[in-house]
Amino acid sequence: MEYRINRRTGDRISVLGFGTSYIANAQEKEAVATIQRAYEGGVNYYDLATAQAKTFSYFGKALGSVRDRVLYQIHFGANYLTGTYGWTTDAQTIRRSIDWQLKALKTDYMDYGFIHCLDEFSDWQEYKQSGAYALLLNMKEQGIVRHIGLSSHTPATIQRVLDDVPVDMLMFSVNPGYDYQKGEYAKGSVDERSAVYRRCEAEGIGISVMKPFAGGQLLDASLSPFGQALTQYQCMQYALDRPGVLTVLPGMSSVAQAEYLLKFFEISDAEKDYSLLGAFSPADAVGHCVYCNHCKPCPAGIEIGLVNKYYDLARNADAMAVEHYRALTLHAEDCIQCGHCNQRCPFRVDQMARMREIARYFC
Ligand code: SF4
Ligand code: SF4
Known part of the structure; x- marks a missing residue:
């Protein structure tokens, strides 16, 4: 495993992190074993914007005894009180959901409390007006939140929020498809996206990468906007080469997947080489x-x-x-x-x- 340091917080973060988008598809035994296998492989950074509430207890079982050796990013605005993911800016609902999540995780704090999924500037205004941001700050003052993060797909919104408030970690959708203006979340121009990477690097804001494979589209030639499949390793290397990026968070839902991703640290540079993308550069990236x-x-x-x-x-x-x-x-x-x-x-x-x-x- 390789680690990078978040310059704002001093946290040492594994470049391969753990995304939870698919883990709810696994049976509990397999899910817990997957989390443990990733941990044994050196993964210490775990995102918890997951699809189903049941995921949290999997982490509590797998990592409860080593809580002080792992880092959790938890989202203020991801509501699990109904059993499945829902987006909310209602401060009371967020508070109840966060309390429930921490209990299921067998912990009483989170490493990164995230302003969750703001894609439009109006989302940020609503987030502040509703008291959701004040709640996050209040829980930071109480020591329940160690550091503040932001998740968003939209460069313009990211820049506005970073202008407004201090943020230590950004969760951003990074892959060659989006950077090349292809795909549902290909938000912002090449220059606007590059400006986010450069700003984060300059200001020491770490980036944790969501959607490194564009929801799997880049891995399938029939779905890829490039008409050609990339490997998970190529996508990971691409993301890790962007300025500011500290960790990539692929979704893992089986021990076999965790082992496959951990091989990233054993394979040759040639297997990670993503230069085939040169043939697909948009005009403003050539x-x-x-x-x-x-x-x-x-x-x-x-x-x-x-x-x-x-x-x-x-x-x-x-x-x-x-x-x-x-x-x-x-x-x-x-x-x-x-x-x-x-x-x-x-x-x-x-x-x-x-x-x-x-x-x-x-x-
Ligand atoms: S021109 Fe030759 S020496 Fe200069 S950077 Fe390129 S490969 Fe290296
Ligand atoms: S191959 Fe081209 S894009 Fe890649 S590092 Fe060399 S000059 Fe830069």
Whole structure:
């Protein structure tokens, strides 16, 4: 397992997290064994926006005894009092649902309390007016909520909420389909989506990734907007290469699925390579480096993906990215202009020109 640090909270978070969208389909015994298998594999981050109320007791049984070693993100606005998921902004209902969820989880606190699923700006206004946000703050003051998160599919709404209130973690729908303007939740332009990633990285807001496979569509050639299936590993690597992303939360509902996903840490880089997407870049993404490293190896030894990522972040006033860039062993000025990367890049990036531009920027 690999871990990344949330710079705002100091939490050490496994890059493979646990999504709960499908676990209600499993029988209890299998569900509990799946959660335990993921935990044994090093997964320590669990999202609890699940489909059915019964899921919470599965986690209580599987992880109750190791509660202090795992992190839960729980959603203020996901109501389970009826037995199945429902969206609400009613503060009293949220309070009762949260109390019930914590009891079923065998805990008395949550690591991240999320402002839940705001896709329109009007949702945020309603959330504040209803007292739901005040409830979240109040429970943070009481120590029941350690940190505050936000879940949303919509870049414009995310930016407005982040302008309004401090948030330590963002749950965002990230996959190549949505980033390439394809699919139900492909909200925001390429630039608007990139701006969310860059802002989160600059401000230390961690991103936990929902819908990394676009609800499974990307895994099936007959459903994929690219007409070609991607693997779960390719989608995970794609998400983990976006700035700000700390963890990907695929839904797991069987021990076999958990084991398959854990193999991500054993397979070769070639099996995670998602450069086939270069053939599908929308017009406004052509020529933009996506940090995939398909152009490796660079004969000069430059980490091309990292150099490009730090440059893009630095131009977004990210002081830490400047430090990271300067700490690299090799820099853009070490480029010998051999042209290997230009020939290899499926995203049609003129990387030779980029290296000259980056060297000028940091000189
Ligand atoms: S230059 Fe192209 S191949 Fe290399 S990291 Fe960037 S997008 Fe990937
Ligand atoms: S052109 Fe520069 S960055 Fe690209 S492969 Fe050659 S030395 Fe490396």
